[in-house]
Amino acid sequence: xxxxxxxxxxxxxxxxxxxxxxxxxxxxxxxxxxxxxxxxxxxxxxxxxxxxxxxxxxxxxxxxxxxxxxxxxxxxxxxxxxxxxxxxxxxxxxxxxxxxxxxxxxxxxxxxxxxx
Numbered sequence: 388x389x390x391x392x393x394x395x396x397x398x399x400x401x402x403x404x405x406x407x408x409x410x411x412x413x414x415x416x417x418x419x420x421x422x423x424x425x426x427x428x429x430x431x432x433x434x435x436x437x438x439x440x441x442x443x444x445x446x447x448x449x450x451x452x453x454x455x456x457x458x459x460x461x462x463x464x465x466x467x468x469x470x471x472x473x474x475x476x477x478x479x480x481x482x483x484x485x486x487x488x489x490x491x492x493x494x495x496x497x498x499x500x501x502x503x
Contacts, residue, residue, distance in 0.1 A: 395450050401440060405454060408435035464503075468496070 397405075409432065412418050418428040429447030436445045445451060468477045468486050476492035479485070488496070497503050 395445075395453075397454055401436075401443065401445065402454075402458075404436055404439045405432070405451065406458075408432050408439070409455075411435070 412424075412428065412431055412435070418424045418431060429451055432451050433445065433447040436443060436451070465486055468474050468488075469479045474496075476488050477496075478487040480487050
């Protein structure tokens with residue numbers, strides 16, 4: 388049986404509202420667990436996004452769950468570039484909120500990390 392992928396392109400606004408909803412949920416309490424979030428967090432986030440972005444069609448499963456996984460993966464890549472071992476030459480510009488490096492450093496990184 389072929390698995391159907393439910394892929395959704397998120398807008399910048401949707402990403403921002405999801406992060407805002409996550410921050411609000413954590414600050415509110417009740418859903419934070421030692422290694423993630425407690426049961427019910429996806430429904431809470433889905434309802435928060437329905438309120439902020441009506442008619443978006445964003446569902447807890449699969450949309451929000453998948454987007455959080457992608458955000459975690461992307462954050463880990465940036466964190467490793469700036470703070471990891473063997474990533475000399477990378478920096479972070481807090482005014483533009485972006486990773487910085489000379490062209491040669493980027494080229495070297497891409498040679499090792501083909502998926503980048």
